[in-house]
Amino acid sequence: MTDTDQHADSLHFSTDIKPLFRDLDRNSMVKVFDLWNHADVVAHQDAIVHALESGSMPCDGPWPAAQVATVKRWIAEGSRP
Template structure:
């Protein structure tokens, strides 16, 4: 795996704060690889339009990192 290919455990999971995980727990578990992968398109849509997380939008670099994770095959 190159540095260009983000993984869930190393790059994506740390982006979600405990309050984000708690806020979304009724829909899916942001700390779970399988849940995030299964809902990645919806999560990406909300991250990119700034509606998630609910307290403030992620910086563009984080949204791009999440998109890169999707585009490189959802590495674990």
């Protein structure tokens, strides 16, 4: 696999992470951080992952494990925009 192929398979905030957060999620958290803003999510990524893993976020029930794993993989890959 070439370096280009690896980047093509990488997760990106704009296409893979931001769409996971609904209007409801964003509006619930916007006073603390903006879930649709890459810089805010990167700055608060540890707290976001903790809240997702504990089930305290989103406000109406926990995400499936696969969605949480996607966020964690995105972070591990370098939190690309």
